Each structure stands twice: as structure tokens, then as C-alpha cells.
Amino acid sequence: MKRSMKDEFEELYNFIRLDDELSPWARETTFTERIEELQKEIQEMKVELEKSDYEEFRKEVGDVLWDLLCLIAKAEHQKLLSLDKLLPEIHEKFKRRKLFLQERRKVTKEEEIRIWQEVKVREKNERN
DSSP: OOOOOOHHHHHHHHHHHHHHOOOOHHHOOHHHHHHHHHHHHHHHHHHHHHHHOOHHHHHHHHHHHHHHHHHHHHHHHHTSOHHHHHHHHHHHHHHTTTHHHHHTTTHHHHHHHHHHHHHHHHHHHHHO
């Protein structure tokens, strides 16, 4: 029976949390080093895409996701953020910036950019 994406994600993230707790390398790696690893994987992903090697590209996407989730788990372990809070924040942010998706309305690229910029300015003004 095929497992749900939610179940797969939860199992992966729990495995990454375990890695953050039990792996000396993961524990001792700094945020800067984690970000450098992520950047390296992003570059490798870009190279595979430019070569049109989509099988390797897919593998590199997995490496990018792994490194990003490791960075999040490290921040979560140090109480800098909570994925449970981060996910709804991200969702709400992009729902505001891409309201047309909720309306199931097609827009031009120019209109999308304009809406994005307007909402971003409004959000910045509300923070200040």
C-alpha cells in the first residue's frame, strides 16, 4: 500500500531529528557549515539540470531537501524555530502573496509580480 506524502515527510523528518541527536558530525556542524553544504548541493543540482540529466537532478533535489531539513532540525533542536509554527507561517505568507491561487484565477506574469511586490511592501509597512 502506498504511503501518504505526509507520512513519508514525517518519517523523513523524524529520521533527520534522530541524526541531529545521534550523529557527531551533524551535532558538531555549525549553521554556517550546514548552509555551505546546502549551497554546494544546490550548485550540484543546477549542474545536473543544465546537463539535462534529470535522473541525477532528481537525486540532487533530494540532497538539497535533506540538507535544508537538517538545517531546520538543527535550528529546532536549538529552540530557534519550530517546524510546527514555521509551516503555517510559510503557508499564510504565500497565500497572501498569491491570492489568485486561492481564487483559482489565472494571471499574467506581470500581474503576479505586481501583486507580489504590493503585498511585500504592505507586509513590510505593517512590521514597521
